[in-house]
Amino acid sequence: MFHSIEKQLSHAFRAHIQARYGIDLPIAVEQPRQSDFGEMAVAAAFQLAKQLRQAPRKIAAELAAEIGPIEGVAGMEVAGNGYINIRLDRGAYAFGLLRGDAQAPIARDDKIIVEHTNINPNKAAHIGHLRNAALGDTFVRMLRARGQRVEVQNYIDNTGVQVADVAVGFHHLENKNAADVKALIADASVRFDYYCWDLYARISGYYKDHPESLRWRAAALHAIEAGEGDLAELAHAVADAVVEAHLATMLRLGVEYDVLPRESEILHLRFWASAFELLKERKAIYLESAGKNAGCWVMPGLSEEGKVIVRSDGTVTYVGKDIAYQLWKFGLLGKDFFYRPFKTYQDGRVLWITTDDPAAEPGRFGHGSRVYNVIDARQSYLQDVVVAGLRGLGYDEQADQSIHFSYEMVALTPRSCADLGIPLSEEDKKRSIVEVSGRKGLGVKADDLMDTLIAKAREEVDSRHPEASAGERGRIAAQIAIGALRYFLLKFTRNSVIAFDLQEALSFEGETGPYVQYAAVRARNILRKLEERGERSPDFAAELGREALARQLQAEDFWQVLLAASKADSAVDRAVTAGEPAHVAKYAFQVAQAFNNFYHQYPVIHEENREKKVFLLWMTDFFRAQLERTAAILGIEIPDYM
């Protein structure tokens, strides 16, 4: 509702300015600094002032006088040096909300691909991975809330160095063969992804002390690539088991995927060979004849020496494969995976995985019109190489539609390491922040963090609701803990480094997920209490007319609070444009805050005046709906009680 008036206003001004002054100007609708200035403001007069060589205030007066009536707008006034402040028709606005006028999002045919999570399947997930998944998943929910078709991909690098390293660890450090590892995976008393976490740190340390053992890695990579022998079998068993663990971890957070494209299929289906031909044919890469890159296929332009894509021994670098993969996402490779269903989520969504078996299903994924790669900021150079690759092939449009959805890392402070019992080197102790490192086994495991949060929420729930069953208390504690975690990961904007603080992450008060949940629970409680008292929830549309709404909304308090709650679409829209899930989180908090204030000030059920009571109930129900919707976009569930 708010959003559609914003758009109407913007169009009306743009058209009027075009007709009146012959200037085409995109009009931004702003929010006035103070609420008594009105609900919206247009600053177009400032932009016009320069071109028209007239005082902004004079132009603003002209605009306001001449633009004519706009639906839903009750008045305009010129303020300050040239602002046009807009006042809405409160009764009409509320009546529109009550009737549910918010227009359905426009369904689009084109598909957006969002790739996120992408964890190397060789060890347990840590908080850094959680930030990636929470950002990616929330952005997907934001896009879908706007009616956009979205495909979620979680790329699995099951043949890479990191998996090879753990395979080497099993083989050389623990003398285990594929059968032993499979037995370990089947052993319910062992958390296999945690086991690998430790083993990965061990083998990394071993390489450091015994550099000559790096040939084990090379041999393992070779075996995995050939897909033959016990070591390859072992590596696949590791990757498959760890992928399952990651999917389970992410499901706890409410994160689901559509397809798992795997590196092994990119290899077996020879994606790279096709990309290589394209790159050579269109001269996006060249064979270097001299210098330090002699004998390599190099992509020029990114640095003086260019970026090596194919090594002098003929093997392709990771970026090369990534270019092939990016081409596939746009449907430009001329090759496709085969797919089989991998699992079905509780909500019925089917997760597919790639396969090289031609008997399986062909093309149902890829062919995106835009691609978001949720990858941390440290990899921006490589993302630039991939985009340069598309450009080199002449795919400028797709290059423009390749978006590196980058975010800064989650780091630990030396203090939080001490709290968590993580030992640090003397060097690290002096730093302001310490990078999470799988290689060093340094970090907070995702499942451990969730367990800690759930235990803390459980204490709170237990003390408040001793009468509830243990199972129910557990379920609610989990909802609260996950709400707290998702909000914590989302409240920071993407390019802010999160210095992880356990105390802060564990907080359920103030600007947190549980605060938002609590407001929604309170709204539900009012409506439930009403029915417990034997009263029916009124038929709002029948009892509240436009005049009644206008009458009640003369109270500034009610109007401000309703206004705040009605801006969800506008907030999501801005957040999508800015690429910032944090904006949605902030908005959810503000709505919750407005409701908590309303809740405290106005007893709804005990209101004596019938019209006012129905109005307050409607406000409560509207808040509830908006809070639930916004929380759902953040992936936060609302518990039955708190």
Next chain:
RNA sequence: GCGCCCGUAGCUCAGCUGGAUAGAGCGUCUGGCUACGAACCAGAAGGUCGGGUGUUCGAAUCACCCCGGGCGCACCA
């Protein structure tokens, strides 16, 4: 050396793409549970927006230069 990110209240962070008197949470202090359960609400204190120069009607926001912190810049991924 080159490139990217960050620097805003004691702490952690917003600041809607250049607009009106710079905001929030935490912490501190004061007050509020016989209302729909206080995981809440109200109020107070707290700022040279790292520093400087410029661009213009207007700069936390844009440009340039410093200072401080972080991250990249492989025939690793």
